[in-house]
Amino acid sequence: MPTRSRRPSVLAAIVLITLTLPNVAAQTPANTFFVSKSLVGLAWNGTDFIASRGENASSLLKVSLDGKTVAPFAPSFSGKNETYIAVSDGNGGFPKDMLYVSSLKSIYEVSPSGDSFRVLSTPPGVSRIGYLAFDEVGSWGHALLAVDDNGLLWSLSANGTAKVIEDFGVGLKPEGLAVAPLTFGSFGGDLIVSLERKAPQIVAISPTDTSKVVTIAQFPNEEPERVLFIPSDSDLFVAKFVEGNVLKITAVNFSGYAGSLLVITEADIFPTATITVLRAAGPNVTETRIYQETHPHFEAAAFVPSGASRSSTVHASSSAPANTLPGGVPIGEAVPILVAVAAAIAVIAFALRKKRTT
Numbered sequence: 001m002p003t004r005s006r007r008p009s010v011l012a013a014i015v016l017i018t019l020t021l022p023n024v025a026a027q028t029p030a031n032t033f034f035v036s037k038s039l040v041g042l043a044w045n046g047t048d049f050i051a052s053r054g055e056n057a058s059s060l061l062k063v064s065l066d067g068k069t070v071a072p073f074a075p076s077f078s079g080k081n082e083t084y085i086a087v088s089d090g091n092g093g094f095p096k097d098m099l100y101v102s103s104l105k106s107i108y109e110v111s112p113s114g115d116s117f118r119v120l121s122t123p124p125g126v127s128r129i130g131y132l133a134f135d136e137v138g139s140w141g142h143a144l145l146a147v148d149d150n151g152l153l154w155s156l157s158a159n160g161t162a163k164v165i166e167d168f169g170v171g172l173k174p175e176g177l178a179v180a181p182l183t184f185g186s187f188g189g190d191l192i193v194s195l196e197r198k199a200p201q202i203v204a205i206s207p208t209d210t211s212k213v214v215t216i217a218q219f220p221n222e223e224p225e226r227v228l229f230i231p232s233d234s235d236l237f238v239a240k241f242v243e244g245n246v247l248k249i250t251a252v253n254f255s256g257y258a259g260s261l262l263v264i265t266e267a268d269i270f271p272t273a274t275i276t277v278l279r280a281a282g283p284n285v286t287e288t289r290i291y292q293e294t295h296p297h298f299e300a301a302a303f304v305p306s307g308a309s310r311s312s313t314v315h316a317s318s319s320a321p322a323n324t325l326p327g328g329v330p331i332g333e334a335v336p337i338l339v340a341v342a343a344a345i346a347v348i349a350f351a352l353r354k355k356r357t358t
Helices: 002-019 331-355
Strands: 030-034 039-045 050-053 055-063 070-073 085-087 099-103 108-109 117-120 130-135 144-148 153-154 160-169 174-179 192-197 201-206 209-218 224-229 234-240 245-249 261-264 272-281 286-294 298-305
Touching: 039 085, 039 234, 039 245, 050 085, 085 130, 099 130, 108 130, 130 174, 144 174, 160 209, 192 224, 201 224, 209 272, 209 286, 224 298, 261 298
Parallel strands: 039 298, 174 224
Antiparallel strands: 030 245, 039 050, 050 055, 055 070, 085 099, 099 108, 108 117, 130 144, 144 153, 153 160, 174 192, 192 201, 201 209, 224 261, 234 245, 234 298, 261 272, 272 286
């Protein structure tokens, strides 16, 4: 009888401790690994990540899928300001696996090996080229698409010719872009753009009428940074600028969402960053929030087929900061966790001792 009465108290203590660790619990579907401070760009080339780091001057890195190996990539290339990377799928006249990298007012073409590079285009009237993405659907001619800090939205051909698709004006700050799959309701094949400032929102632009700009989602008090197409059976990797980590969210969290769009908000100015799925049925777009974190400062992101993953275990490169535990938890923040876990072990041990003596 005494034994039966003690078991619930032990279980209650364990549950209570679990509930007091919301930050750890929030990371359950995800892993992190350290790459470099000031991490900005992130692209998957089929075997490795090509990443960029730096805010004023930037350089490129080659990062293994598990984060264990971080090495310089294209070491002779030196970018200006934040740089982003897009990898060609071989359509539209762009050589397959060629990398395209933004650097201040220009876009560079970098060989897959990183051994050579050249300026592809410096669009007239450009302020600063930001994020890059390819039209992998074909409704925009498989062009290379780019955003500009001054509100311009660019389309570039393989010979470097640049034309303006849309001028949002100064202030709205277009940040991310993707072409919606043809199955994305009434907006299939549209160019989807995230506008980060003033009225944070996601808009759709029709390839047949670029003057038609439709708001499909709003993100008040957030900073919509990235828009991505969700492929089937793929893990999501998101770069964290301040922390230098890459966050991994496994494919199971996107089950049933393939063919939809993903919006990632930044949490630079506002405190909360979120990851939200957008699904379309006709002209109606619904939002499903699948992840939330406080002040992670998300930047670029990439999906990787889950079959490429050899393990879902957290790994850290040899350059990981010494003041973190596996998974990127700072030691200072982990102290209460360790104390709580120790307390739970002590409670269990005490209960077991009492059981043996009764």
